[in-house]
Amino acid sequence: MKAIRLHGRGDPEQLFYEDAPQPEPGPGEVLVRVHATGVIAPELTWPETYETKAGKVRDLPIPGHDLSGVVAAVGPGVSDIALGTEVYALTAFDRDGAEAEYAIGLPSELASKPRSLDHVQAAAVPLTALTAWQAYFEHAGLTAGQTVLVTGAAGGVGVFAVQIASWAGAHVIGTASGRNLDFLRELGAHEAIDYTATRFDEVVHDVDVVLDTVGGETQERSWKVLKKGGVLISVANPPSPEQAKAHGVRSVWFIVEPNRQQLGQIAELIDAGHVRPIIDTVLPLAQARQAFAQGASGHTRGKIVLRVKE
Numbered sequence: 001m002k003a004i005r006l007h008g009r010g011d012p013e014q015l016f017y018e019d020a021p022q023p024e025p026g027p028g029e030v031l032v033r034v035h036a037t038g039v040i041a042p043e044l045t046w047p048e049t050y051e052t053k054a055g056k057v058r059d060l061p062i063p064g065h066d067l068s069g070v071v072a073a074v075g076p077g078v079s080d081i082a083l084g085t086e087v088y089a090l091t092a093f094d095r096d097g098a099e100a101e102y103a104i105g106l107p108s109e110l111a112s113k114p115r116s117l118d119h120v121q122a123a124a125v126p127l128t129a130l131t132a133w134q135a136y137f138e139h140a141g142l143t144a145g146q147t148v149l150v151t152g153a154a155g156g157v158g159v160f161a162v163q164i165a166s167w168a169g170a171h172v173i174g175t176a177s178g179r180n181l182d183f184l185r186e187l188g189a190h191e192a193i194d195y196t197a198t199r200f201d202e203v204v205h206d207v208d209v210v211l212d213t214v215g216g217e218t219q220e221r222s223w224k225v226l227k228k229g230g231v232l233i234s235v236a237n238p239p240s241p242e243q244a245k246a247h248g249v250r251s252v253w254f255i256v257e258p259n260r261q262q263l264g265q266i267a268e269l270i271d272a273g274h275v276r277p278i279i280d281t282v283l284p285l286a287q288a289r290q291a292f293a294q295g296a297s298g299h300t301r302g303k304i305v306l307r308v309k310e
């Protein structure tokens, strides 16, 4: 099969479009014919990309853990996923991914694709929507009427973070550059702040939940916008427990996990018209280098998707 494989560490120039052995589903595994896959630019710097959690070096790893496709075969012991089912998934980061014509998924990772989306659109959903979902409902305990600040609100995680918080009945404030302010309001943000013109920490107060997707200095300025007892959740870099204590708030750092049941709930939200994927760019699989380089620019609106099957 054709696949993208990493021949070295760390940068898009190490990505090669080439022939690779087609995987076979082992016990408890599902083989998916991949139609499209979402680009996760930072994965080139993650340890899991190059070594399994057990410490085994991965040979010529295939990136890409957001997939949309069709079940092509099931391994022994898989009884609840039928051949031909249209599925979408976030797959584990330390296995070969979906920048290939075929990929392995686990039943615990694969959910039915949203009916209202095509495969390219569906591939833009899993990682980023699950990240926002888990931040709010596993870590923040978000409830209707609370105020949420999303930094980096026009990015991959941000566009779902704004829409899901809005659907959940929160008052949503998002930060982005000026070109994205109307876009954030269309997604459901009640307030949109241009970070290039206004310091959000000078105009935002009494927030219940900060979802920080930018990190660094932006995260440092986020503490003081929280009300006492609020929570700062970052997916960009771990927040300081000392700062959290000093401000009388909670801090959370987490890594998103595959979750079939949550992807099912997200598919329902999408099919009901409450949430939609935002796609910045679609490129053919062979142009993965270009896609990763563009993703690393830090100014993607939503997701970049690689089309695997024409």
Ligand SMILES: NC(=O)c1ccc[n+]([C@@H]2O[C@H](COP(=O)([O-])OP(=O)(O)OC[C@H]3O[C@@H](n4cnc5c(N)ncnc54)[C@H](OP(=O)(O)O)[C@@H]3O)[C@@H](O)[C@H]2O)c1
Pocket: 042, 127, 128, 131, 151, 152, 153, 154, 155, 156, 157, 158, 175, 176, 177, 178, 179, 180, 195, 213, 214, 218, 234, 235, 236, 254, 255, 256, 295, 298, 299, 300, 301, 302
């Ligand atoms: N821990 C986890 O499980 C997890 C999961 C997913 C992602 N992540 C991490 O989360 C971070 C965000 O990922 P992503 O895919 O959402 O990012 P992304 O799509 O690359 O973010 C790009 C967006 O960030 C905006 N932006 C850049 N600088 C900004 C600033 N100073 N203030 C506000 N907005 C700014 C840009 O808006 P403008 O173009 O308007 O500037 C652009 O829309 C990354 O570090 C990623 O590795 C972690």
